[in-house]
Amino acid sequence: MPRLYSRIRKKQLYFSGGEFFVMNVILCGMMGAGKTCVGIKLSELTGMRWYDTDEMVVGKYGKIADIFEYYGEPHFRTLETEMVRQVAAENDCVVSTGGGCLLRPENAYAFKESGKIVFLRTSADTVFRRVGHTGADRPLLKGAAFEKINDLLRARTPVYEGCADFIVDTDDKTVEEIALCIMKEFSLPQRGQK
Numbered sequence: 197m198p199r200l201y202s203r204i205r206k207k208q209l210y211f212s213g214g215e216f217f218v219m220n221v222i223l224c225g226m227m228g229a230g231k232t233c234v235g236i237k238l239s240e241l242t243g244m245r246w247y248d249t250d251e252m253v254v255g256k257y258g259k260i261a262d263i264f265e266y267y268g269e270p271h272f273r274t275l276e277t278e279m280v281r282q283v284a285a286e287n288d289c290v291v292s293t294g295g296g297c298l299l300r301p302e303n304a305y306a307f308k309e310s311g312k313i314v315f316l317r318t319s320a321d322t323v324f325r326r327v328g329h330t331g332a333d334r335p336l337l338k339g340a341a342f343e344k345i346n347d348l349l350r351a352r353t354p355v356y357e358g359c360a361d362f363i364v365d366t367d368d369k370t371v372e373e374i375a376l377c378i379m380k381e382f383s384l385p386q387r388g389q390k
C-alpha cells in the first residue's frame with residue numbers, strides 16, 4: 197500500500213471509472229535528443245507500451261521526407277496532431293514525440309492532460325554530432341549548418357522547458373542511464389527485461 201500512495205502522491209496514477217490508470221510518459225526535445233531510443237529502452241524496462249508519433253505517421257502516410265517535399269511541413273504537422281490525439285487517449289504508454297511536436301499548443305495540452313512530459317535536454321554540439329545532415333527522417337536538418345541547429349534549439353528550448361514536468365540533461369548519459377533517471381523520478385516499477 198505505501199507504494200500505491202506514493203504513486204498517487206506523485207500523480208503517476210489516476211483513478212477513473214473504478215480503476216487506477218498509469219499515466220503516460222511523454223518524451224520531448226530536439227532532434228537527436230534520444231526521444232526514440234530512450235522511449236524504446238524505457239518501454240523495455242517498464243513494460244509500458246511504446247509509441248513514436250513519427251513512426252505512426254510513417255506507418256500510415258509514408259516517409260517523413262516525402263511528406264515534407266510533396267505536401268509541406270504544415271501538412272506533416274496536421275498528421276502529427278492526428279497521432280497525438282490517438283496516443284493521448286491511451287494510458288500506461290511511453291510516447292516518443294518528434295522534435296517539433298510540442299510546438300503546437302494543441303499537442304502540448306493533450307499530452308499535459310495525459311501524463312508527464314520529460315524534456316531530454318541536449319547541447320547544439322551533441323545534436324550536430326548525432327544527427328547533423330541526416331535528412332531522411334529529418335528534412336529540417338538536410339544540409340543544415342551548425343548555426344541552424346543552434347537557432348532551432350534556442351527557439352524551441354523555452355517551449356520544451358515550459359511543458360516539462362521533468363528535465364534530463366542527456367549529453368553525458370547513456371540511453372539506459374536516461375531511462376533509469378526517468379523511472380526513478382516517477383517511481384516507475386521495473387516490469388520488463390533489461
Ligand SMILES: Nc1ncnc2c1ncn2[C@@H]1O[C@H](COP(=O)(O)OP(=O)(O)O)[C@@H](O)[C@H]1O
Nearest residue numbers: 226227228229230231232233234326369370371
Ligand atoms: N544518450 C545517448 N548517447 C549516445 N547516443 C545517443 C543517445 N541518445 C541518442 N543517441 C543516438 O542519436 C541518434 C538519434 O537518436 P534518436 O533516438 O533517434 O533521437 P530523436 O528521436 O530524439 O531524434 C541515434 O543514432 C542514437 O543512437
Ligand SMILES: O=C(O)C1=C[C@@H](OP(=O)(O)O)[C@@H](O)[C@H](O)C1
Nearest residue numbers: 226227228294295296333334335
Ligand atoms: O524537430 C522537428 O521538427 C522534427 C523532428 C523529427 O523527429 P525526431 O525529433 O525524432 O528526429 C521529425 O518529426 C520531423 O523530421 C520534424
Ligand SMILES: [Mg+2]
Nearest residue numbers: 231232250292
Ligand atoms: Mg525520434
